[in-house]
Amino acid sequence: xxxxxxxxxxxxxxxxxxxxxxxxxxxxxxxxxxxxxxxxxxxxxxxxxxxxxxxxxxxxxxxxxxxxxxxxxxxxxxxxxxxxxxxxxxxxxxxxxxxxxxxxxxxxxxxxxxxxxxxxxxxxxxxxxxxxxxxxxxxxxxxxxxxxxxxxxxxxxxxxxxxxxxxxxxxxxxxxxxxxxxxxxxxxxxxxxxxxxxxxxxxxxxxxxxxxxxxxxxxxxxxxxxxxxxxxxxxxxxxxxxxxxxxxxxxxxxxxxxxxxxxxxxxxxxxxxxxxxxxxxxxxxxxxxxxxxxxxxxxxxxxxxxxxxxxxxxxxxxxxxxxxxxxxxxxxxxxxxxxxxxxxxxxxxxxxxxxxxxxxxxxxxxxxxxxxxxxxxxxxxxxxxxxxxxxxxxxxxxxxxxxxxxxxxxxxxxxxxxxxxxxxxxxxxxxxxxxxxxxxxxxxxxxxxxxxxxxxxxxxxxxxxxxxxxxxxxxxxxxxxxxxxxxxxxxxxxxxxxxxxxxxxxxxxxxxxxxxxxxxxxxxxxxxxxxxxxxxxxxxxxxxxxxxxxxxxxxxxxxxxx
Numbered sequence: 001x002x003x004x005x006x007x008x009x010x011x012x013x014x015x016x017x018x019x020x021x022x023x024x025x026x027x028x029x030x031x032x033x034x035x036x037x038x039x040x041x042x043x044x045x046x047x048x049x050x051x052x053x054x055x056x057x058x059x060x061x062x063x064x065x066x067x068x069x070x071x072x073x074x075x076x077x078x079x080x081x082x083x084x085x086x087x088x089x090x091x092x093x094x095x096x097x098x099x100x101x102x103x104x105x106x107x108x109x110x111x112x113x114x115x116x117x118x119x120x121x122x123x124x125x126x127x128x129x130x131x132x133x134x135x136x137x138x139x140x141x142x143x144x145x146x147x148x149x150x151x152x153x154x155x156x157x158x159x160x161x162x163x164x165x166x167x168x169x170x171x172x173x174x175x176x177x178x179x180x181x182x183x184x185x186x187x188x189x190x191x192x193x194x195x196x197x198x199x200x201x202x203x204x205x206x207x208x209x210x211x212x213x214x215x216x217x218x219x220x221x222x223x224x225x226x227x228x229x230x231x232x233x234x235x236x237x238x239x240x241x242x243x244x245x246x247x248x249x250x251x252x253x254x255x256x257x258x259x260x261x262x263x264x265x266x267x268x269x270x271x272x273x274x275x276x277x278x279x280x281x282x283x284x285x286x287x288x289x290x291x292x293x294x295x296x297x298x299x300x301x302x303x304x305x306x307x308x309x310x311x312x313x314x315x316x317x318x319x320x321x322x323x324x325x326x327x328x329x330x331x332x333x334x335x336x337x338x339x340x341x342x343x344x345x346x347x348x349x350x351x352x353x354x355x356x357x358x359x360x361x362x363x364x365x366x367x368x369x370x371x372x373x374x375x376x377x378x379x380x381x382x383x384x385x386x387x388x389x390x391x392x393x394x395x396x397x398x399x400x401x402x403x404x405x406x407x408x409x410x411x412x413x414x415x416x417x418x419x420x421x422x423x424x425x426x427x428x429x430x431x432x433x434x435x436x437x438x439x440x441x442x443x444x445x446x447x448x449x450x451x452x453x454x455x456x457x458x459x460x461x462x463x464x465x466x467x468x469x470x471x472x473x474x475x476x477x478x479x480x481x482x483x484x485x486x487x488x489x490x491x492x493x494x495x496x497x498x499x500x501x502x503x504x505x506x507x508x509x510x511x512x513x514x515x516x517x518x519x520x521x522x523x524x525x526x527x528x529x530x531x532x533x534x535x536x537x538x539x540x541x542x543x544x545x546x547x548x549x550x551x552x553x554x555x556x557x558x559x560x561x562x
Contacts, residue, residue: 010446065096076101106260
């Protein structure tokens with residue numbers, strides 16, 4: 001049965017100029033970017049709310065941050081935490097971290113203090129970058145971590161002088177009070193760079209060294225640091241650049257993905273390696289600002305989750321834009337509803353490229369061709385040097401053509417493993433094959449379509465919520481006996497889901513609206529906002545199988561009916 005996958009029927013659908021096998025440089029990411037920095041020093045690297053940072057300045061600033069890390073005790077291989085939205089400091093810091101031979105680990109700005117503490121400790125972070133508006137949250141937990149230095153950035157950093165002054169006076173720029181913390185050095189981002197040398201660090205980073213540590217649930221609910229090496233990152237950039245036919249200095253890219261998400265981080269660093277101009281998006285839910293950025297900066301490419309595209313389609317201002325200069329729109333992290341694809345393409349042209357991937361594969365495993373055949377609802381075909389098979393999740397045997405199975409893949413983009421999690425790594429990567437936990441079908445042309453998930457995961461506008469984590473927090477509530485969580489389609493956001501929990505209360509507790517609000521308030525203090533159940537259904541008992549396992553499919557029907 002595996003012969004069909006060994007034959008790679010997808011190869012005949014590759015675009016002209018995309019070979020099945022590529023040549024890859026044996027260099028680190030900081031070496032990989034040198035060509036772009038040297039060829040395009042005056043090109044705009046970052047557009048940010050009216051200000052512009054060119055590649056020459058980005059190079060200097062990031063080198064200064066690398067020197068700051070070294071002078072403050074960071075050594076090659078150490079993880080540096082970045083707890084920031086998409087502001088210039090985030091991109092400067094990421095480059096500086098990698099130039100210093102350290103490991104970039106992004107921390108979601110929506111994490112609760114407890115979640116942030118767990119991630120910082122798991123990664124072994126000693127230097128943390130955060131925002132002044134988030135300093136109070138960090139201050140609550142940092143004393144229980146190994147962090148010795150906090151670098152504090154501001155949304156106002158790098159703004160044009162007039163906009164900075166007016167923003168602060170009119171209180172349109174979110175800020176927070178920054179104070180001292182016992183035993184911890186606290187310094188502003190601009191101050192941290194001020195006295196640092198401007199020259200390129202001389203740190204030699206081997207390709208097999210860790211580059212990014214991006215947190216994901218893996219195959220279970222507890223977040224784990226997926227370690228991506230410089231080899232993974234550079235080789236995957238070569239794969240993507242070849243797939244899309246990208247060359248240095250040719251694009252202006254709008255990408256609302258946050259930098260603490262693997263897609264946002266990889267896309268941004270990939271654009272920088274090509275000398276592209278990045279349009280920074282502070283709040284991806286501010287659709288009017290997105291439209292304004294498209295109108296003002298005229299991007300040639302855009303990458304976002306389907307929810308953003310679907311919401312933009314509802315707005316007359318978006319529909320009135322001229323899309324002729326945009327070469328392609330990439331959609332990922334969640335399925336783009338098939339019923340909406342034709343409408344979107346009728347609006348923007350035949351330019352939508354859907355792909356499938358996960359953190360453990362740096363980003364992508366499959367993608368629709370840039371120019372070739374696109375099948376509505378499909379996530380495309382495997383990239384160059386990428387092997388994909390479908391296997392039975394229980395037996396591990398390859399399934400025949402036309403049958404659904406778990407996606408397993410191998411290629412240069414497959415990660416090395418989870419940080420300090422050998423058992424989970426061994427479960428996820430077997431004989432070089434990445435077991436994704438996602439169920440798909442493959443047609444005779446080698447195009448894959450996602451049909452289900454092995455993992456009990458809820459996709460909230462691209463943010464992944466593991467029901468096990470939600471349940472574990474719920475059952476710690478003093479009034480909750482047991483709980484089970486599922487995802488339901490979000491009627492307001494096609495392609496996205498909402499978190500819905502069925503709860504059995506302890507004896508004598510009232511099943512009323514007041515109790516629901518108490519539980520929701522409790523959850524808001526324990527988990528990120530997107531993990532808080534939007535639907536709570538009280539039940540006398542959960543539907544269980546004969547061996548006591550919660551029947552999630554049955555539960556989903558019951559909650560939907562309720």
